[in-house]
Amino acid sequence: MIPIAQSWIGGQWTPVASRAAADSIDPSTGLVLGQFADADIGLAEAAIVSARRAFEHSDWAHAPRLRAAVMLEFANRVERRADELALLLAQETGKLLKPAQAELAGTVSEIRFYAGLARTIFGRTTEVEPGALSVLSRQAAGVAGIIVPWNAAAILLVRSLAPAMAAGCTSVIKMAPQSALFQTELLRCLIEVPNLPAGVVNFYSCTGSEPSEALVASSDVDVISFTGSVRVGQRIMASAAPTLKRLNLELGGKAPAIVFADADPKAIAAQLAAAATIAAGQQCTALDRVLAHESLIAPLREALAVQFRSIAVGPATDAASQMGPQIDIANRDRIARLVEDAQQHGEVIVRGEVLDGRLARGAFIRPSLIQVSALDSPFVQEEFFGPVLNLESFREESEAVARANATRYGLSASVWTHDGARARRVARALRSGTVWINTHNKLLPEAETGGFGASGYGRLHGAEAMLEFLETKHVYEDIGRVKPGTAPT
Numbered sequence: 001m002i003p004i005a006q007s008w009i010g011g012q013w014t015p016v017a018s019r020a021a022a023d024s025i026d027p028s029t030g031l032v033l034g035q036f037a038d039a040d041i042g043l044a045e046a047a048i049v050s051a052r053r054a055f056e057h058s059d060w061a062h063a064p065r066l067r068a069a070v071m072l073e074f075a076n077r078v079e080r081r082a083d084e085l086a087l088l089l090a091q092e093t094g095k096l097l098k099p100a101q102a103e104l105a106g107t108v109s110e111i112r113f114y115a116g117l118a119r120t121i122f123g124r125t126t127e128v129e130p131g132a133l134s135v136l137s138r139q140a141a142g143v144a145g146i147i148v149p150w151n152a153a154a155i156l157l158v159r160s161l162a163p164a165m166a167a168g169c170t171s172v173i174k175m176a177p178q179s180a181l182f183q184t185e186l187l188r189c190l191i192e193v194p195n196l197p198a199g200v201v202n203f204y205s206c207t208g209s210e211p212s213e214a215l216v217a218s219s220d221v222d223v224i225s226f227t228g229s230v231r232v233g234q235r236i237m238a239s240a241a242p243t244l245k246r247l248n249l250e251l252g253g254k255a256p257a258i259v260f261a262d263a264d265p266k267a268i269a270a271q272l273a274a275a276a277t278i279a280a281g282q283q284c285t286a287l288d289r290v291l292a293h294e295s296l297i298a299p300l301r302e303a304l305a306v307q308f309r310s311i312a313v314g315p316a317t318d319a320a321s322q323m324g325p326q327i328d329i330a331n332r333d334r335i336a337r338l339v340e341d342a343q344q345h346g347e348v349i350v351r352g353e354v355l356d357g358r359l360a361r362g363a364f365i366r367p368s369l370i371q372v373s374a375l376d377s378p379f380v381q382e383e384f385f386g387p388v389l390n391l392e393s394f395r396e397e398s399e400a401v402a403r404a405n406a407t408r409y410g411l412s413a414s415v416w417t418h419d420g421a422r423a424r425r426v427a428r429a430l431r432s433g434t435v436w437i438n439t440h441n442k443l444l445p446e447a448e449t450g451g452f453g454a455s456g457y458g459r460l461h462g463a464e465a466m467l468e469f470l471e472t473k474h475v476y477e478d479i480g481r482v483k484p485g486t487a488p489t
Helices: 043-055 065-080 082-093 098-115 155-167 177-191 211-219 229-242 267-283 294-310 329-342 396-405 419-430 463-469
Strands: 006-011 010-014 023-026 030-039 124-129 132-140 145-147 169-175 201-205 223-227 246-250 255-259 289-294 348-349 368-371 388-394 412-416 434-437 470-478
Touching: 006 065, 006 229, 023 177, 023 223, 030 201, 043 145, 043 169, 043 201, 043 211, 065 082, 065 155, 065 177, 065 419, 082 124, 082 177, 098 155, 098 229, 098 463, 145 155, 145 211, 145 419, 155 169, 155 177, 155 223, 169 177, 169 211, 169 294, 169 434, 211 246, 223 229, 223 463, 229 246, 255 267, 255 396, 267 289, 267 294, 267 388, 289 294, 294 348, 294 368, 329 368, 329 434, 388 396, 396 463, 412 419, 419 434, 463 470
Parallel strands: 145 169, 145 223, 169 201, 223 246, 255 289, 255 412, 289 388, 368 388, 412 434
Antiparallel strands: 006 010, 006 201, 023 030, 124 132, 132 470, 348 368
């Protein structure tokens, strides 16, 4: 029987029979994997009402030990189902099985990290002058609207949900339609925790934009945490303006790697290729640009070409696959057109072809290596979000920094050199929220991530993520003072 993912509102499943069901497609096969309830505005509004009621009428916001206990049990349940969940993640989104398993392990770690932080929300007290007492406390912001993507369907969900829960917020989660089956099963691990109050967590998925727009526009939603494209992020900002709600936005990226002359091209080529093809290039921190010192252009070009031609592209669940499919045929074809257009702007060094034969029904395309130099080219300026890497050159350190910073994005970057002082100097100069040295794509629950410029604002992961879901309150009281020399009574 085909699985059908339902919406969860107010502590109960919403029957699918009363709503349209949409298909979830396995991008490796093109076959229907299951279905999900396609939510409408009415369901989104019901979810908001449920979350608001739970925030105002339950003890959730004032019970840090309860929140920690619920989250620890959530993590335990995910851990017990990790293999099953990783397989579903691979099938529904095309993420390779081993990275899917690693993502589930990271998800467990993330939840446990915030479970600990839930019990550390402390304020401060100061007597600003004799008898004048100021008490500052942190309290939950209210209802959090969480809009999550499909490309890291577990970790990108919990990195918003876990700090929101730890802070004491209630949540409405708009799941990605491309990963609705997986995200529903992941959240089942939470909603089945016995002491989770009804309405604290609500979720649905939809193919249309109206339910998400209702979430953003609602005056009963206090915070929006969104991961996705710049275009949608801009729409969210405009829609949220009338209610002046808090926004946490992680948007696109155009990650550069600066490779200095003392780096070994053959030694790092495999790492650079892996950074560019992680999740088939469908990750906002994936490497899009390699800026190589002019002395390394020829050997690095050759070494990268060898790596790109050798990558085994295939089904996500095949142990021999080194890169899986795009999320769907439309994105596969978009990448094919992009590479075709690159010939008008520069050189296509390795042309990634659409796969045929036994893999023709899947959304498979081989990775591409291109060389476009003009800074105003869309191949330098726009996010690929697919397995395409652009090779550029520089002569001086200052030029490398200027080229790396010459886009509107500032999410992530990496620096490759054996000169420690240079690495730290360049990392400081780069307008990026995360900079790695001699590696790429290392993301940790303990370390904040977020962007500069068009890559958004606010931070997730780390202790600072909780600040996105907390308000600071100042309570002043004149407590009087004991006059000097007054005898005790």
